[in-house]
Amino acid sequence: MEATAKNSDYIVNKVVEKKLKNGLTVLFYPYDREDVVTVKLCVKVGSAYENEKQAGLTHLIEHMIFKGTETKKPEDIVGTIEALGGYMNAFTSFDYTCYYATGPAKILENSLDILSDVVFHPFFDPKELEREKEVVIEEMKMRLDNPHVVLWEEVMKASYQKYPYRRPIIGYEETVRSFKREDLLSFVNQFYTPENMVLSVIGKVNQDRLFALVDKYFTNLPKRTLKKVKFPKEPFTEKPRLVWVERPVKEGYFALTFPGASFKDEDAPILELLAEVLGGGESSRLYVRLKRDLNLVKTISMSAFTPAGPGLIEIFGTADPEKFKEVLSQLITELEEIKDFGVTEEELKKAKVKLLSDFVFDAETSEGLSSTLSAFQLNRGTYKDILWYKKKIDEATVEDLKEAAKKYFDFNKMVGGFLSEKRLFTEEYLKNLISVKKEKTIKSFSLENGLKVFIYPRKDLPTIGITLAFPGGLRFETPQTNGLFQALTLIWTRGTQKYSAEEINFKLESLGASIKGFSGRNTFGIKALSLSSNLEETLELFKEILLYPTFKPEECEKARPELISMLLMQEDSPISLAVTQFLKILFSDHPYGLNIAGDQRFYQSFNSEDLKQAYQRFVNPNKGVLTIVGDVDPFILKQKLETILKDWKPFSAPFSEEEEPKLPSQRFQKIKKETFQNQILLGFQTPGLTSKEKLVLEVLSSALSGQDGRLFRILRDERALAYSVTSFTVFYPKKSAFVLYIGCSPEKEEAAIAGFWEILEEISQNGLTQEEIERAKNRLLGKLKLGLQSNLSKAEDMAVNEVLNLGWDYSQKYETMLKSLKQEDIKNFIKTYLQKDKAVLFILGK
Structure with missing residues (x-):
């Protein structure tokens, strides 16, 4: 950069500028690299100075300039320069026209002589003019065969509303054919004046000799009056x-x-x-x-x-x-x-x-330097x-x-x-x-290892949420490994090849960040929260935890009591225990019926090697989805991710999804437990989370639950059977569960169950009212929006939905999908899936 800057100063400092009495500006640069010279005479007139009828006139003059003067024949012009080892040429732009000669330094005087003569004394022979018109028209046709040029000219015409840049420099066939010798001479007399020109000479020539020659050939010039042109103000288009x-x-x-x-x-x-x-x-x-x-x-x-x-x-x-x-x-x-x-x-x-x-x-060649100075x-x-x-x-x-x-x-x-x-x-x-007004632009791409990445910039707060999710969780466990993913995700962040668990925690807390594992029924992974100012350090820790966990035996031993504690707390909560037992019946002999909190036998027996094998089998980039939401620059972040995750290689491993669960063989079970209330659950197997019925099930559950739902209104408010009564869903890919729940005194058990069936019979016969449906939809949307306020919750939602084949933008499309749901859809769903002979009833209590 310093060398470049120095060279620019050096160029300017070496230029010698002289203005002749007639107004001509002369720029001389003593070029010492080779024994060469470039002489360029530029006129500050281009196609933009033409009116509509003159379109192409400037360009045609440029062609005709070399066709002879009052004293020189065409062959005496370009031929003279070429005979000395140089060449002559010219070009027309929107704003100016340039004529130049370049070659060995010995062409200097001939170049000045010829350029002065052709520009100030052109003859414009009528016969030559007619021939050259045909040449220009052939040039037009050649351009018409070039798609780039054709498109460019049409785009220029549309881009400018008034400014003459909208016309092609070459003009139109009809205007070019119309020009007479007088038109060319008149235009030259109006614009080819010394004060409207720049003569630049770059070469290995003697300065005194140069300016003597300039005086010789550019002092006694024809008297011409420069025409002033007023250009229109360009408004540009106001619509695409x-x-x-x-x-x-x-x-x-x-x-x-x-x-x-x-x-x-x-x-x-x-x-x-x-x-x-x-x-x-x-x-x-x-x-x-x-x-x-x-x-x-x-x-x-x-x-x-x-x-x-x-x-x-x-x-x-x-x-x-x-x-x-x-x-x-x-x-x-x-x-x-x-x-x-x-x-x-x-x-x-x-x-x-x-x-x-x-x-x-540009400074390497005399021609390049000439172009820079003239421009x-x-x-x-x-x-x-x-x-x-x-x-x-x-x-x-x-x-x-x-x-x-x-x-x-x-x-x-x-x-x-x-x-x-x-x-x-x-x-x-x-x-x-x-x-189309998008909330923010989502950038999506895949890394070379197959990892899908979604970046959602939110610039209002300096926070960032990160989620990396994979297929996994409860549905990939067995009775022997129930709790595997809970253990894996708990211990995943507790030590890497570089850092101990304590060192990781210290670093994260120093950054105001967090990185935790998570495991659910259908997915698992790790998620992080960071301030945008500390993202780089957080990402480095994230990479270290993701790629180099150790699952040390001592960390397994430390985690064992925590995992078992989840089970003990579940035992102490009648509701949690009842839900677990109910799902075990509804999805008997299937992973969906396993305990989301795990199994004590597994927690007592698992070891470090079990977790390493699970990590190696399931933490595979070509199965993963990484979402990052918050105060980020997607372009920079993409480059960063490509760098830090380049060593994470995909692998082939046995990976088969769970089979579809069978219908339960047992329809009723009661487990005795000393409680003050009986926990009653009545439920059904329903289609899986990727089915079209998912939304119907959610609306139905939303309509029945809540303080304005039928369950609450009838069984609590009207009949005073319970304090807590609701409905809920549990979603899996192959099948889901729809469950009615009530907690009531043992003596109210029969009335509560009868109330469930009464409500189900009523909605089976008559469906839900339109008011109930709209209220249910609003509740679902409200819950969704409230749940997606933080960057981390948004990141987790996007990642999990993508892993589950719902699409990362499922929540964005949710409202539209809800609106399409009709009253009849719900009624049909109830009649199809919520039949008495398909129900499972479970009671926990006295």
């Missing part, structure tokens, strides 16, 4: 626009633009940095995301068009047309992410090196603004780029252009895609 070119092509092409900045604006260097970060190469953000990660595009690039007038931000690429919708959606997501989180320091540093190093590389002189008014540009790049911060993204990535002003064999969507689709 779609451009579609239908062509019989093999490839699909796309281009997106946003209003940008002029090179005269202070934002121009910042936008060039932003474009470099996002689409400047194969390590750029868009290339990595859309090409490498998602394989949506074949090519993609981004650039900042910063001319003298209003500029654009441009994204170009190629992709299979059937992927256009996904490409568009992902591009919007990525740009929104930049607006929210900005770029990284590493990305900014890389972009700075690239842009500033261009000055170094700054024409667009900014002085070549010295190279230092302004360098300073802006040097001092740019990640916050500057983030603010620029917020300012310029305005999707209401976006133009989307596509070229393919046929149109695949409408402008309305584009508008709808942009107008």
Whole structure:
């Protein structure tokens, strides 16, 4: 960077500037690398200075300039330079036109002589003009065969409402054919004036000789009056626009633009940095995301068009047309992410090196240096603004780029252009895609080891919740291993190859973080809570616990009393004990009937090796889902995860899901226990959690339970049979359970059971009322929203739902799915599954 900066200063300091009396600006740079010279004469007039009828006139003049002067034939112009070992050429842009010669230093005088003559004394022979018109029209047709050019011109036309950049530089066939010699001469007389030009000479030439030659060839010039042009103010579009070119092509092409900045604006260097970060190469953000990660595009690039007038931000690429919708959606997501989180320091540093190093590389050739000096002189008014540009790049911060993204990535002003064999969507689709208001963008991807990752940025608080979940838990246990996952997840975080349990706890508490294992009926894993300021350290500990647990025998011994304590507390709670026994009957001889708290025989006998084997079998990345919710930058976090989890390899291991449970053979059981109340449970096997009936079951349970539910209202309020009465569900993949519960005095047992059947019979015959259903839906939604307030609860919800094949966004879709549920669905469910001959009754008590 220092070398680049020094070189930029060195360039500016070596330039010799001279202004002739007629207004011509001359820039000389003594180039010493080789015995060469580049002489460039630029006129500050391009296609933007034309009106509609003049479209293409500037470009045609550029062609005709070399076709002869009042004293020189065509072969005396380019041929003279080529005979000396050099070459001549020219180009037309929106804002200026340049004519130049480059070659050995000995072409200096001939170049000055010829450039002065062709620019100030062109002849524009009518016959040559007619021939050259045909050449230009052939050039137009050649461009029409280039899909990139065709799409670019259509997108420019849509991107600019008033500014003349909306017209192609080359013009139109009808306008070019209409031009006469007088039109060319008139235009030259209006704009080809010395004060409207810059002559740059970069070469190994003597300065005194150079300026003597400049005086010789550029002093006595024709008197011309410069025409002033007033450019319109560009409003840009106020709504998203779609451009579609239908062509019989093999490839699909796309281009997106946003209003940008002029090179005269202070934002121009910042936008060039932003474009470099996002689409400047194969390590750029868009290339990595859309090409490498998602394989949506074949090519993609981004650039900042910063001319003298209003500029654009441009994204170009190629992709299979059937992927256009996904490409568009992902591009919007990525740009929104930049607006929210900005770029990284590493990305900014890389972009700075690239842009500033261009000055170094340009300085290697006289032609490159000539282009740099001329561009700054024409667009900014002085070549010295190279230092302004360098300073802006040097001092740019990640916050500057983030603010620029917020300012310029305005999707209401976006133009989307596509070229393919046929149109695949409408402008309305584009508008709808942009107008969809998402709470926040979820970024999802898979690591090389198969681990699914979902990142949900929430920037309102500096906290982060992390959950890593796998299939497992009670449904993968047997009577002999009942409690395995409770033991595994308890001891998992109590010691690694690097740290003891005490050291882990100390580090976590010092960070204000936590990492715990969890185990349920269907899944297990580890979860973490961290402050965003300490995420890096928390992730390192998370990795250490995930990949290198030791399950030391002494930790197993310390944990054994804790695990057994869960069972003892269960024994002391009649409700917990009753639920456990009820499920044992409902799902007899099946893992679903095992005790979620485990089994004392297993807790007394398991050892370190049992846990290691379970870890090796079930902690497999290609079965896992990692969710991270909170104050994070998804792009940085993705890179971090790819680094810290690169050594976690997937493996093949026997992994078969549980069989579907059979219907229970035993329908009634009563266990005597000295309690003050009898615990009564009446329940049924119902479809599993991925079935369409899941929502019906939840609404039914919600309608019956709660203080406004039928069970409470009839059995408690009206009949005073109990204090506690409710219904609940237990979900498993293959089957679930729907249970009615009441705790009452032994003498009220018969009345309570009769009350259950009375309510079931009533809803079986008549269903639930619409009011009950709506109340039940509202209760479910309220409970869901209350349960997802914290980042950790959101992360756990997403991970578990994805592991269970419900989809990470199940909770987001839950309200919509609930709304589609009808009264008849519930009635049919009751008649199908809640029949007396399918019921199981369990009583615990006197």
